[in-house]
Amino acid sequence: MTDPFQPYTLAGVPLRDRFVRSATVSPYAAEGVVGRTGIERYRTLARERVGLIITEMVYISPDGQASRTQAGLWDESCIAHHKEIVEAVHEEGGKVFVQLNHGGAASLCEDPLSPSGVTSPYTGRPARAMGEDDMARVARDFAAAAARAEAAGYDGIQIHCAHGYLLSQFISPFFNRREDAYGGTPEKRFRFPAEVIAAVKGAVRTGYPVCIKINSNAEQDDTEYEDALMWMGRACAELGVCAIEVSGHDFTPQGRAGKHTYYLERAAKLRAGSGLPVMLVGGIRTMEDVRRVLDAGIDLVSMSRPFLCQPDLVGRLERGEDSLCVSCSKCFSMLRKFENEGRLCIQHEQGSDR
Numbered sequence: 001m002t003d004p005f006q007p008y009t010l011a012g013v014p015l016r017d018r019f020v021r022s023a024t025v026s027p028y029a030a031e032g033v034v035g036r037t038g039i040e041r042y043r044t045l046a047r048e049r050v051g052l053i054i055t056e057m058v059y060i061s062p063d064g065q066a067s068r069t070q071a072g073l074w075d076e077s078c079i080a081h082h083k084e085i086v087e088a089v090h091e092e093g094g095k096v097f098v099q100l101n102h103g104g105a106a107s108l109c110e111d112p113l114s115p116s117g118v119t120s121p122y123t124g125r126p127a128r129a130m131g132e133d134d135m136a137r138v139a140r141d142f143a144a145a146a147a148r149a150e151a152a153g154y155d156g157i158q159i160h161c162a163h164g165y166l167l168s169q170f171i172s173p174f175f176n177r178r179e180d181a182y183g184g185t186p187e188k189r190f191r192f193p194a195e196v197i198a199a200v201k202g203a204v205r206t207g208y209p210v211c212i213k214i215n216s217n218a219e220q221d222d223t224e225y226e227d228a229l230m231w232m233g234r235a236c237a238e239l240g241v242c243a244i245e246v247s248g249h250d251f252t253p254q255g256r257a258g259k260h261t262y263y264l265e266r267a268a269k270l271r272a273g274s275g276l277p278v279m280l281v282g283g284i285r286t287m288e289d290v291r292r293v294l295d296a297g298i299d300l301v302s303m304s305r306p307f308l309c310q311p312d313l314v315g316r317l318e319r320g321e322d323s324l325c326v327s328c329s330k331c332f333s334m335l336r337k338f339e340n341e342g343r344l345c346i347q348h349e350q351g352s353d354r
């Protein structure tokens with residue numbers, strides 16, 4: 001089998017192994033800035049041999065902020081701070097992509113944007129349907145944030161098209177009920193995310209790695225979604241996307257049900273159909289999971305909750321240990337409870353994050 005502990009090159013970026021820390025919001029950012037504790041957390045992950053770290057979702061404009069403790073990259077003043085994250089990771093021999101996001105209907109602002117004004121079930125708050133001028137502005141904001149990310153020294157960019165935020169809202173028939181050029185068919189629903197990808201690619205140097213994260217399943221019409229996913233994979237290859245991270249909208253209930261590697265089957269199909277490198281995330285916690293994923297032809301093994309539980313998981317897996325993470329998702333409520341004394345996981349001792 002492919003050895004996950006051996007180096008792998010992604011779009012020209014040499015990774016020391018095939019493990020990815022999937023984008024994960026931390027409890028550390030305030031006013032859009034991650035701060036010292038957050039930077040040291042990135043340093044720890046790099047030191048503990050995570051091959052590629054994807055930052056937390058970073059908002060591209062203030063109206064796209066979806067979490068109170070989220071970092072931003074909305075103007076030039078943010079670049080210096082992001083340089084500190086990059087430097088910490090590079091000093092430890094790691095590589096880091098920034099995840100760019102607009103929260104859409106799930107944003108915290110007064111008048112959240114969305115494809116069709118459908119209230120986000122994740123927040124329960126009403127949202128406003130976007131006009132073409134809104135779309136043009138958001139695409140420009142993604143592009144400007146991408147240029148700042150490159151200036152900050154990030155090794156690449158991930159565009160967040162998953163988990164019920166703006167770009168996945170466009171892809172999803174549940175959120176996108178438009179009847180214009182941006183809705184009605186899978187191709188039309190992907191049109192705005194494709195415009196954003198093209199705008200981002202146009203704002204960075206040729207060959208600069210740009211990947212996306214996408215849901216492998218849909219809130220409704222899931223059988224039809226599989227064909228849509230295959231089509232989007234091929235469209236991404238044509239757009240010059242360097243890799244696809246495959247997730248799903250339901251990783252929280254899947255994890256709580258005790259399942260593992262929830263999205264593997266569709267990820268393997270997408271890998272074969274698109275020809276693009278695929279990172280799979282969702283319910284990977286044991287060496288058996290890692291083997292199953294790589295044996296299915298997936299290129300990179302991505303994890304979020306297990307690294308909150310144990311940032312030194314790569315070494316543990318190599319020594320034959322499994323993660324203590326049980327995908328209970330209590331990390332979400334610990335994240336919201338900012339006063340959690342640094343604990344990220346119920347498995348950690350009080351007052352410590354280890």
Ligand SMILES: Cc1cc2nc3c(=O)[nH]c(=O)nc-3n(C[C@H](O)[C@H](O)[C@H](O)COP(=O)(O)O)c2cc1C
Binds near residue numbers: 025099282304305
């Ligand atoms: C506390 C927490 C924060 C998260 N923040 C993000 C995020 O900022 N961006 C993102 O794409 N996914 C985010 N996720 C989802 C994870 O990246 C991942 O897709 C999901 O947890 C499934 O992987 P896992 O089973 O390895 O945890 C978050 C998950 C958790 C638990």
